[in-house]
Amino acid sequence: MKVKVTLFLIFLIPILCFATPQSDKETDDLIVYHIFSGDWALADSLLEAQIAQHPQSPKYYALKGPYYFYTRYYNNGALDNDSLIQKMAEYAQKAVEVGEKDEMTLDDKFFVGTAYGYLSRYHIRTGAYWDTYKAVRNCQNYLEEVLEEDPSYIDAKMGLAVIEYFTSVQMQGFMGFVAWIAGVYGNRDSAMMMFHDIAENGYWFKDEAKFALAVLYRSPVLEYDVQQAEILSNQLYEKYPQNVFIINQYNQMRFLALVEEKGVQILESEIDSLQTKYQVTNAGILNGFGYNLLFNNRSDEAIVVFEVNAKLFPDIANCYDSLSEAYFTIGDAEKSIFYSQRCLEKLPADSSINDAFREQLRTISEERIEQLGGDTGKVNI
Numbered sequence: 001m002k003v004k005v006t007l008f009l010i011f012l013i014p015i016l017c018f019a020t021p022q023s024d025k026e027t028d029d030l031i032v033y034h035i036f037s038g039d040w041a042l043a044d045s046l047l048e049a050q051i052a053q054h055p056q057s058p059k060y061y062a063l064k065g066p067y068y069f070y071t072r073y074y075n076n077g078a079l080d081n082d083s084l085i086q087k088m089a090e091y092a093q094k095a096v097e098v099g100e101k102d103e104m105t106l107d108d109k110f111f112v113g114t115a116y117g118y119l120s121r122y123h124i125r126t127g128a129y130w131d132t133y134k135a136v137r138n139c140q141n142y143l144e145e146v147l148e149e150d151p152s153y154i155d156a157k158m159g160l161a162v163i164e165y166f167t168s169v170q171m172q173g174f175m176g177f178v179a180w181i182a183g184v185y186g187n188r189d190s191a192m193m194m195f196h197d198i199a200e201n202g203y204w205f206k207d208e209a210k211f212a213l214a215v216l217y218r219s220p221v222l223e224y225d226v227q228q229a230e231i232l233s234n235q236l237y238e239k240y241p242q243n244v245f246i247i248n249q250y251n252q253m254r255f256l257a258l259v260e261e262k263g264v265q266i267l268e269s270e271i272d273s274l275q276t277k278y279q280v281t282n283a284g285i286l287n288g289f290g291y292n293l294l295f296n297n298r299s300d301e302a303i304v305v306f307e308v309n310a311k312l313f314p315d316i317a318n319c320y321d322s323l324s325e326a327y328f329t330i331g332d333a334e335k336s337i338f339y340s341q342r343c344l345e346k347l348p349a350d351s352s353i354n355d356a357f358r359e360q361l362r363t364i365s366e367e368r369i370e371q372l373g374g375d376t377g378k379v380n381i
Contacts, residue, residue, distance in 0.1 A: 024050065031063060032204060038243040040071040058099030062111040064091035065118035080356065085122060092118035106149055110156060113142030117159045136163055155205040157194040162212075165191035169222070192216075192223065199232075210236055214249070218256060219296060230257055251278055252289040255305075264293075264301040267308045274312065283313040283352070287322055299330045317346035317353070321361055324368060337374035340365040 027046060034043035047067060050060040068088035072081050095115035099108045120135035139159055146156045168188040195216075198209035210232045216222045217229035230253050237250040255278070258266055267274065267286075274280045290305035303326045310319040324339035343365045347358055369375070 024053075035063075035066050035070055036207060036243070037240050038070070038245065040067065043067055056098055058095040058108055058111040058115065061091045061095035061098060062115045062118070064088065065095075065115065069118075069121075085125060088118055089122035092116070092122070106146060106153070109142045110146050110153070113139050113146065113156070113159060116142065117162075139163065154198055154202045158198050158202070158205045158208060161191045161194035161198070161209075164188070164194070165216075207236060207239065211246075211249075214253070218253060218292065226257055226260055229253055247279075248285050248288055251280065251285045252292060254278060255286070255289045256292070259301065264304045267305060271308055271311060274308070280312065283309055283316040283319055286312070287318065290322060290326070294326055294329060299326060302326050303330075315346060315350060317343045317350045317358075317361055320346060321365060324365070328368060328372075333372045333374075337369050337372050340369045341374070 027050060031043055031046045031050070034040075034046065044067060047060055047063055051064075054060060065088050068084045068091070072084050092115040096112055096119070099112035099115070101108070104112070116135045116139035120132050120139060123129070123132040123135055140163060143156045143159045146153050164187050168191065192213075195209045195213050198205050199213060200206075202209060213223075214229050214232035214236065217225040217232070233250045233253040236246050240246050255267070270277070274286075278285075280286060286305055286309040290302045290309065293299075293305060294302035303323070306319065306323045306326055310316075310323060313319055320339045320343040324336045324343060327333075327339065328336040343361060347362055350358070353361070
């Protein structure tokens with residue numbers, strides 16, 4: 001199952017912004033830490049307690065946005081992704097309803113702007129583009145107003161940086177024209193400057209900016225700077241050593257540095273030591289690294305990575321789905337069919353996935369085989 005090329009945008013666009021709290025600071029610090037460290041159950045209990053104590057503040061409703069967004073990565077399939085995104089939108093809308101009033105404080109504007117950022121993510125996911133642009137404009141208006149009133153409110157730049165980068169890089173052609181008509185536009189260089197400012201001087205959003213930069217610097221078609229990406233990944237790993245998602249990203253960064261130095265074949269020659277030397281304890285680490293190469297037009301290298309992964313984890317169905325997609329990408333229909341068939345064979349006994357993901361892989365494999373004219377009932381190589 002592929003990780004979308006816009007994964008970094010999906011991870012960033014929800015705009016995890018936080019105002020400096022006037023009270024309950026220790027609880028707020030814990031909420032932010034536990035959201036990002038992956039302690040989703042504890043974060044939720046803290047958020048619900050604060051909502052109960054402050055029902056007329058947009059703050060904790062808005063903070064439910066990052067909670068529901070990041071829970072998708074940390075809950076190991078315990079909760080359905082579509083349901084989480086829907087709940088994210090509901091709480092974001094509640095933050096807007098509670099926060100928009102005649103006399104809004106600086107923090108009110110900040111959290112309402114943040115909530116509009118979450119709503120824009122929800123609308124673009126559902127294909128409601130005009131609603132997306134409206135939410136983006138409201139997000140920009142509130143966050144820009146915050147910075148006009150208090151230029152030291154560095155964390156407010158995160159939402160603006162995400163919007164500017166996403167618009168400048170992703171919004172091309174007709175969608176770019178529509179975005180321009182809606183008053184949504186961006187500047188790549190300006191966005192990068194804001195990311196760096198937050199990473200260096202921010203408070204609540206410092207680690208989010210570091211993660212954003214690490215992802216961008218890891219991509220050859222974006223900013224590509226292996227040294228910068230490695231430094232940032234190391235910093236995040238040291239702070240959040242229990243966060244499985246960050247661990248995977250950290251290990252993928254290590255592989256990228258290794259491949260850049262010695263070539264992708266080093267993974268084949270060191271296959272027996274990967275699990276101990278590089279802590280490749282699950283198939284997701286190499287799978288994510290392989291897709292990073294595939295998305296950056298390094299298909300031959302990606303195939304090597306996926307093949308190594310399948311050798312390390314021969315009973316994981318997703319390994320074969322990834323191989324199938326890689327061969328599909330380079331136009332090798334025969335091998336693409338073969339590995340989709342292998343994926344189907346492994347699905348029933350694969351205990352590493354839940355039923356929803358199992359069914360998703362089954363659908364993807366069958367549709368790909370049918371598209372390529374193969375037989376879903378047998379392996380033909």
